[in-house]
Amino acid sequence: MLTNLWIFAVSHQKMPSMHIHNICCCIKASLKRSKPWILLGRNYSSLPGTNYIPNNAFSLPFLNRIRNIGIMAHIDAGKTTTTERILYYSGYTRSLGDVDDGDTVTDFMAQERERGITIQSAAVTFDWKGYRVNLIDTPGHVDFTLEVERCLRVLDGAVAVFDASAGVEAQTLTVWRQADKHKIPRICFLNKMDKTGASFLYAVESIREKLKAKPLLLQLPIGEAKTFKGIVDVVSKEKLLWNPNSEDGKDFERKPLLEMSDPELLKKTLEARNSLIEQVADLDDEFAALVLEEFSENFDLLPAEKLQAAIHRVTLAQTAVPVLCGSALRNKGVQPLLDAITMYLPSPEEREYEFLPWYKGDLCALAFKVLHDRQRGPLVFIRIYSGTLKPQLAIHNVNGNCTERVSRLLLPFADQHVEIPSLTAGNIALTVGLKHTATGDTIVSSKSSALAAARQARKEGEKKHRQNSDADRLLLAGVEIPEPVFFCTIEPPSVAKQPDLDHALKCLQREDPSLKVKLDPDSGQTILCGMGELHIEIIHDRIKREYGLETYLGPLQVAYRETILNSVHATDTLDRTLGDKRHLVAVELEARPTDAPSVEPVIEYAESISEDLLKASQEAIESGIHSACLQGPLLGSPVQDVAVTLYSLTVHPGTSTTMISACVSRCVQKALKKADKQVLEPLMNLEVTVTRDHLSPVLADLAQRRGNIQEIQTRQDNRVVIGFVPLAEIMGYSTVLRTLTSGSATFALELSSYQAMSPQDQSMLLSQRSGSA
Numbered sequence: 001m002l003t004n005l006w007i008f009a010v011s012h013q014k015m016p017s018m019h020i021h022n023i024c025c026c027i028k029a030s031l032k033r034s035k036p037w038i039l040l041g042r043n044y045s046s047l048p049g050t051n052y053i054p055n056n057a058f059s060l061p062f063l064n065r066i067r068n069i070g071i072m073a074h075i076d077a078g079k080t081t082t083t084e085r086i087l088y089y090s091g092y093t094r095s096l097g098d099v100d101d102g103d104t105v106t107d108f109m110a111q112e113r114e115r116g117i118t119i120q121s122a123a124v125t126f127d128w129k130g131y132r133v134n135l136i137d138t139p140g141h142v143d144f145t146l147e148v149e150r151c152l153r154v155l156d157g158a159v160a161v162f163d164a165s166a167g168v169e170a171q172t173l174t175v176w177r178q179a180d181k182h183k184i185p186r187i188c189f190l191n192k193m194d195k196t197g198a199s200f201l202y203a204v205e206s207i208r209e210k211l212k213a214k215p216l217l218l219q220l221p222i223g224e225a226k227t228f229k230g231i232v233d234v235v236s237k238e239k240l241l242w243n244p245n246s247e248d249g250k251d252f253e254r255k256p257l258l259e260m261s262d263p264e265l266l267k268k269t270l271e272a273r274n275s276l277i278e279q280v281a282d283l284d285d286e287f288a289a290l291v292l293e294e295f296s297e298n299f300d301l302l303p304a305e306k307l308q309a310a311i312h313r314v315t316l317a318q319t320a321v322p323v324l325c326g327s328a329l330r331n332k333g334v335q336p337l338l339d340a341i342t343m344y345l346p347s348p349e350e351r352e353y354e355f356l357p358w359y360k361g362d363l364c365a366l367a368f369k370v371l372h373d374r375q376r377g378p379l380v381f382i383r384i385y386s387g388t389l390k391p392q393l394a395i396h397n398v399n400g401n402c403t404e405r406v407s408r409l410l411l412p413f414a415d416q417h418v419e420i421p422s423l424t425a426g427n428i429a430l431t432v433g434l435k436h437t438a439t440g441d442t443i444v445s446s447k448s449s450a451l452a453a454a455r456q457a458r459k460e461g462e463k464k465h466r467q468n469s470d471a472d473r474l475l476l477a478g479v480e481i482p483e484p485v486f487f488c489t490i491e492p493p494s495v496a497k498q499p500d501l502d503h504a505l506k507c508l509q510r511e512d513p514s515l516k517v518k519l520d521p522d523s524g525q526t527i528l529c530g531m532g533e534l535h536i537e538i539i540h541d542r543i544k545r546e547y548g549l550e551t552y553l554g555p556l557q558v559a560y561r562e563t564i565l566n567s568v569h570a571t572d573t574l575d576r577t578l579g580d581k582r583h584l585v586a587v588e589l590e591a592r593p594t595d596a597p598s599v600e601p602v603i604e605y606a607e608s609i610s611e612d613l614l615k616a617s618q619e620a621i622e623s624g625i626h627s628a629c630l631q632g633p634l635l636g637s638p639v640q641d642v643a644v645t646l647y648s649l650t651v652h653p654g655t656s657t658t659m660i661s662a663c664v665s666r667c668v669q670k671a672l673k674k675a676d677k678q679v680l681e682p683l684m685n686l687e688v689t690v691t692r693d694h695l696s697p698v699l700a701d702l703a704q705r706r707g708n709i710q711e712i713q714t715r716q717d718n719r720v721v722i723g724f725v726p727l728a729e730i731m732g733y734s735t736v737l738r739t740l741t742s743g744s745a746t747f748a749l750e751l752s753s754y755q756a757m758s759p760q761d762q763s764m765l766l767s768q769r770s771g772s773a
């Protein structure tokens with residue numbers, strides 16, 4: 001699983017001091033470093049709710065004019081900067097936002113602006129040349145991978161942004177695979193073409209090699225790094241040059257390439273165009289026929305529109321990816337990127353969803369994000385797949401099996417919202433009033449509509465011999481929630497504030513299902529479990545800012561697991577009289593290690609256990625086994641790779657199932673305690689990108705961290721160290737790496753597996769935990 005990838009750009013030093021309220025219209029941000037506490041008001045073309053309304057905001061566009069798009073990339077590739085340019089050129093903002101100044105539109109949470117990174121993805125709606133674009137800026141930091149996953153499933157297409165000097169980086173691979181999983185057509189934008197070391201061909205090659213994708217070069221850069229000044233449109237054989245005196249990049253000219261003025265560039269472009277035509281013809285039969293029949297003699301005569309239409313089909317079929325380039329920071333190449341989004345990425349009607357026919361035009365929508373707004377309560381982002389949603393209408397939540405009412409419908413303009421009277425299929429919107437809907441819930445018009453769809457789904461399933469239950473098929477998005485790898489205790493400032501903390505955590509969990517909250521059964525303390533150090537830090541910060549609670553976090557701990565090494569038998573009897581009722585259970589079982597790694601215990605029953613007894617008690621038995629495996633005998637961590645066989649079970653008539661469960665659980669715990677035990681620790685895949693000069697200290701440091709280096713690759717002038725390292729050894733690594741490399745290195749971490757600790761390391765850990773070391 002690629003869910004626990006953790007990336008931190010050590011060179012990332014974007015931390016302007018700021019003071020800002022979440023979800024506010026006037027954004028106050030200090031100018032970075034130089035002038036603290038100067039307040040900036042962000043210039044919108046006009047404010048939503050007053051006179052800023054993107055063309056036809058209230059009238060819903062035709063389906064073929066809608067693009068639901070996400071931007072995805074490795075951290076720092078420039079997603080936010082690109083989004084800001086997109087918003088500016090589309091007329092949504094009147095000034096250019098800058099991540100380095102902390103005044104971007106999409107990174108609207110206070111922490112995002114302060115840290116200069118995107119944490120929660122924000123949806124933004126704008127118009128471009130008659131198209132309605134719903135754009136979602138997704139986080140690059142892997143502690144928030146679930147955010148990316150959640151957003152991807154509601155998108156119809158995505159722009160993958162790359163740093164042209166680095167090509168495909170660790171997180172690009174992760175998000176690319178996520179997009180593959182959800183079958184999202186993509187285009188690639190090679191950003192930072194102005195940066196020292198930028199190389200168009202290197203980046204294209206890494207797309208080919210590492211992503212195993214077929215790049216379609218729709219553009220060529222004019223110059224690279226310091227000399228980058230424009231691009232060539234290979235499809236139309238035009239050059240696009242930006243006026244160097246234009247401060248915002250709005251002023252650029254598009255000119256046909258001519259033999260007289262640009263002989264070299266024209267030759268290169270024609271070569272690139274010919275190979276593009278050949279490549280597309282190989283992938284699209286309709287285009288191949290056209291080329292063969294009409295243009296085989298001279299590709300030059302092939303009209304741009306025909307080529308564009310074929311590229312659109314190929315992009316949809318995901319047999320190749322269009323590649324564009326530019327520099328968002330230097331305001332070059334973003335307008336053509338917008339054109340490409342509308343031209344090549346699909347509209348909602350071009351996407352196929354097997355569940356659509358089941359609803360026969362009735363409402364079917366997916367809640368993909370929940371935000372808590374102090375004034376308006378929970379705001380739920382939804383994507384409508386079929387039917388229409390109107391305020392004041394009741395809706396049925398399939399997951400929660402409850403009916404709720406939407407009070408208002410809003411179009412999401414980051415932290416600003418425009419109220420709309422209704423919303424149709426293909427659109428993304430925000431709802432106010434849904435009190436129980438959580439991230440990943442499926443919404444339909446009524447329970448009867450869900451039942452009708454379920455009947456339809458069953459019929460289809462029978463035809464296709466599918467096993468899933470009706471309910472499973474109706475649920476559009478059970479977002480796969482990764483297991484947290486870190487945890488720590490969290491305490492309110494006083495016992496009286498515990499209910500406030502519980503409320504805050506409940507709201508935050510509804511927004512972010514990757515956050516887990518548990519109660520320590522021994523100490524009664526609340527425990528936060530998260531995806532990484534940054535994740536937990538942000539949660540802590542949000543509790544303070546958004547809920548006004550100053551909480552105390554215990555030390556951050558790694559989430560270990562446990563297993564057993566040999567088979568053990570155990571018996572147990574529970575005999576208790578409650579009131580006038582006697583509860584008597586006797587159990588005999590065996591616990592043994594399994595080969596296949598799994599957190600779920602394998603449960604088996606001996607033949608001697610009667611079917612009647614099993615029928616009456618199976619649920620209680622299995623719940624007892626599961627609960628015993630949640631807390632291992634060594635560290636209280638989950639026990640994995642274990643099988644339990646129940647050999648005998650005697651139950652006195654009238655014994656409650658709770659007692660059966662309790663007795664089985666106690667017996668499994670007894671067996672686990674008797675067995676030889678082993679602690680398993682999370683082992684991470686590590687990738688460190690470092691300059692040649694700093695390679696030695698980085699390798700020496702990794703050796704001290706029980707690191708296991710597999711490979712050292714060369715990437716341009718950098719070295720990429722690839723290997724494994726235990727998570728426990730890598731806490732706080734960003735600070736160390738920054739010091740070792742003067743802030744020039746970046747690293748990425750991804751959960752690889754849980755591996756057995758050596759006897760010495762295990763006994764050291766156990767002594768630490770028991771306080772004897």
Ligand SMILES: Nc1nc2c(ncn2[C@@H]2O[C@H](COP(=O)(O)OP(=O)(O)OP(=O)(O)O)[C@@H](O)[C@H]2O)c(=O)[nH]1
Nearest residue numbers: 075076077078079080081117118140192327328329
């Ligand atoms: N040279 C150069 N720098 C750029 C360009 N685009 C962005 N940057 C810089 O790269 C850094 C990261 O940019 P962001 O836009 O925050 O990147 P991001 O991908 O949104 O980052 P996360 O939200 O943290 O994942 C900032 O310092 C930008 O100023 C570009 O085209 N050229």
